[in-house]
Amino acid sequence: MxxxxxxxxxxxxxxxxxxxxxxxxxxxxxxxxxxxxxxxxxxxxxxxxxxxxxxxxxxxxxxxxxxxxxxSASAPPQLLPSNPAWNLSLEAKIYNQQVNVVTFGDRNGHTDGTPFLVGEKIVMTITGPTTESFQQTITSDMAGGGYITLTKIAEAFQQLVNSQSQTYIGEKIGGGYEKLWLKTKNPAQGAFQVSFSYSGQAKIAQVNQSNYEAPQTWVIDGQDLLKQQISMANASQASANRRFHGPVASEFKLAIPFKNVSTGKTHDFLTARLDTRMFEGGQKIRTNVIIENNWTFKANPKNVTYEMAFKVNGATVHQQPIFTHYHHARWQKMLWTGVEPKVQLRHNMRYFLDSRAVWNYDLSIRVSEATLAAEATNLARARTQQATLGPMGNAFLEPSFGSTGGRPEIGPLPRWTALYLISQDERARASMMAVADAAAAVPIHFRDENTDSPINTVANPNVSTHFNSNNLPDSTDPTIWGPDTAHQASYVYVPYLLTGDNFYLDEAMFWASWNVFSMPASYREFGKSLINRQQVRGSAWALRSIGEAYRIVPDNHSMKSYFKTVLDNNLAWYKQNYVVNHLGSPMGAIQHEVGQTPPWQNDFVGTVMALLAENNEPNAKDVHDWFSQFNVGRFMNDANGFCAAHAPGYYWMNADAQGNYFTTWNQLYAANYPGDVGKPCSSIAVTEGYPDNAGGYAAYARGMLGAAAGAQAPGAAAAYAKWKAMTPLMDAEFAKDPNWAIVPR
Known part of the structure; x- marks a missing residue:
């Protein structure tokens, strides 16, 4: 086994x-x-x-x-069969589906275009496999030429098509504003034409984003490449494609592009990566089939619609129904040749946390059976609802990252990951792994064709996907996703720590790399790869992802030195600018705007920096202690005029009208809570920051203080004990949502 x-x-x-x-x-x-x-x-x-x-x-x-x-060291490597009974092949039927994009109105940025008027009628007719018409009369809330009213017209036609048609479907992707994407429900149904009957003066435009072509078959066959790798391993020859080769297991990383069965042409975008792990001299073979559409420099990147058969020795062992694979995204499917081991593995979680790989979550929490049962129910429901998306489903993730409000994925670790660390229950694990797999569908994956690795921004100092300075081939194809850094979770770090699967290692590198080059090159000082010039919370989560990648990338990996350099550069920047040069507030707060700071976002930075300090990363301890002046001090200065009941604030002014930073706690308090100045702190109830909630600002502060105490920030342990006593209702909520349930070590 x-x-x-x-x-x-x-x-x-x-x-x-x-x-x-x-x-x-x-x-x-x-x-x-x-x-x-x-x-x-x-x-x-x-x-x-x-x-x-x-x-x-x-x-x-x-x-x-x-x-x-x-x-003692390991025994000699296993001898592998020269021609194993594997013979894995993949067969993809790729559809080139017509996609028509309709744009209502002719607005230009924030300038309204020619308006649609109340009472005007628009008839849209689609002619193709079937001929169908859809009529909409302009109502008062649709009248106008701005993006709000035009969006309502597009949404109205989307609803008409989707509720009335058996052939066509309308989509609004990523907001889409006044745009409507039209296509056939079945991508093999053929071409169609769209026409409008409209007598008004407003404009309606359309363009075919892609044209219909007959389906084509593309294949890969991995047997010869595996045999080559086995031959080299048995002869003790080095190979860049071999991950490991030892007495228990050997794993090979096989990368193969799809080829057209008719023409022999290699597909521009679709590549299979077969992480093939062999046990018992090749009697058991575990293949993680990874399908990628994520080259960086290929022109005109696009979505690819296909269905796929997985075959072993010519027999189909898995069928992936038709779906659309987004550009710059990837997915995986696990296959076994031989008997699949059915094993559940649990770590010694006390030791796991004590290693400081992650924060010190409260293992005394007991997650209820009802909470765990709900996880299984909710995951099954999500999979059913997202079935048409196939491997591009979002599981529990919010596709539009910038949506307001707290979400269970936002925190030091996502809710599902924290639930698993505390309970090690298989239902929590299933949710955690589903979220990790969903993160692979987000279009942030850029693999450098020259290195076969994620983008290295030290070697490529000018690359950027930021909308103001994008200099990489861009896709106009729609996805459900709108990623950003400010609302980003840690999706795959703990899944890799638990499984050791190369898929999640690559994922961690993709996210950390994208968090750097999604910024303008000049903002990050080009090759320095700095992440500070963005929202405070965005800096926190970007730095977390860089630290995660550095900690898990193997010493012998080509990207190890890159993540070390990027982490070191950022920590050195924070120390030089805050600790040495005293950038911004002398009280240790990070600015959102001039004279304004968000305490809760400072808590994000403090929590991330605490783990880096616990891992003895250069400069992290000094930087964490500097920020802890503000983060910890907010809870410990009742005697100096700042009552801890108000410590989990939203946005505070921390400078006067002339821009002079406050230097004392009573100045800060008077500027933000003038009505409570002079009141005894004991008379002020804790009502700010949702103190009875596991996902509010008060909970962020609890987790930050627990992490700060672990990093031995001055006064943090006492501040944690004080704040825990002031927020007793939070503890019961942590049993349902423990992503901020970090306690002192």
Whole structure:
């Protein structure tokens, strides 16, 4: 029974360059063990490794413990069959579907165009597989030439088409404003034409975004490439495509473009990556089939609509129904040749958290059966509702990242990830992994054709996808997604820590890389790759993603030095500008605008910086202590005129009308809470920041203080204890939503 998992280590526990790692079970019997993809601390000890173990005699329902010890090095690698019974092939039927984009009105930016008038009639006729007409009369709320009224016209026609037609479908993608995308429900139904009957003066325009073509078949066959890699492994020859090769498991990374069966042409965008892991001398083979549409420099990137058959030895083992694969997105499907092991693995979570790979979540929380049962119900419902999106479904994620309001994915870790760390229940795990897979559908994945890795902004200092300075090939094809940094979650970091799967390692690198080059090159000082010139919360989450990637990318990976450089550059910038040069408020607050600071967003930065400080990253401790003056001080200065009841604020003025920064707590308090000046702090109830909620500003502060105490910021432990006592109703809510349930170590 083979099992693969990721394992973080405490600093200094395993000096892998000096000694190996061995395993024994709870019967004190040796367990064959292999370790790979090691990421080291800066002191040289192992921070993280991917472990493969081979269990013997494991019975159904049996629980067995694997204990790890330092010891002798691994045994010699397994010998692999030269021609394994794998023969995996993929067959994609790709549809070139017609997509017609209709634009109502001729507005120019914020300048209204020629208006539609109340009572005017618009008849849209679609002629193709069927001929259908849809009529809309302009109502008072649709009249005009601005984006609000034009959007309502587009939405009205979308509703008409989708409620009346059996052939056509209308879509409003990413907001879309006055635009309506029209296509056939079945992409093989052929071409169509759109015409309008309208006698008014306003404008209606349309363009074919893509034209219909007959479906074509594209294939890949991985057997010969796998045989080549096996031959090199058995001969102890180095290979860039080999992830690991040892006594328990060997894994090969095979990248193959799809080819047209008729012409032999290679597809411009669609590539299969077959992460093929072999156990027991090739008797069991686990293949993670990853389909990517994410080249960076290929011209005219686009969505690809297809259905796909997965075949082993010519027999179909899985069929992916038709769906549209978004540009700059990817997805995965796991296949087994041989008997698939059915194993649930749980970590020693106390040690897992003590490694400081993640924050110290409160393991005393007991997640209720009702909460976990609801996870399974909600996930099943989401999958049913999103079935037509196929692998591009969003699971529990909000596709429009910038939507206002708190969401369960926004926090140090998403709600589902925190639920799993605390409970290690399979239902929480399923939600966490579904969200991780959904993140792969977001169009932020840019693989450099020259390096076969995510974009390196040190080597490519000018690249940017920012709308003001985009210099990469762009796609006009619609997706459901509107990504940003300010509302971004940590989707895949913990899934990689748990599984060791290369898919999630690549995901972490894609997100961290995009968070840098989604900014204008000049904003990030080009090759320095700085992330500070954006919303305070955006800087926090971007820095978190960079730190995550640096911690997990293996030492021998080509991107390791890149993420080290980017992390070091950003921490050095924060120290130089805040700690040394005292940028902005001398009280340690980060500005949103001149003279204004959002305390809750400062808490985001403080929480992220605390984990970096706990991991002894250069300059992180000094920077965290500087910001903790403000973040911790808000809770500990009752005697100096600032009552802690108001500490979880929304936006505060922290400078006077002349732009002079406040330097004392009573100045800050008087400017923002003048009605409470002079009142005893004991008389002021905690009502600000949703103190009885697990996802409000008060909860952000609780998590920040727990993290700050773990990083040994001055006064943080006392501040945490005080704030916990002041927000007692929050604890019960953390059992349902624990993404801010961080406690002092």
């Amino acid at each position: 083979p099992v693969t998992f990721g394992q973080p280590f405490k600093t200094g526990d395993w000096k892998h360059k000096e000694t190996g790692l061995v395993a024994r079970d709870n019967f004190n019997q040796p367990v064959p063990l292999q370790y790979d993809d090691i990421s080291s601390y800066r002191d040289g000890s192992s921070r993280f490794a991917v472990l493969n173990a081979q269990l013997s005699g494991l019975q159904a329902g049996e629980r067995r413990i694997i204990n790890l010890f330092t010891g």
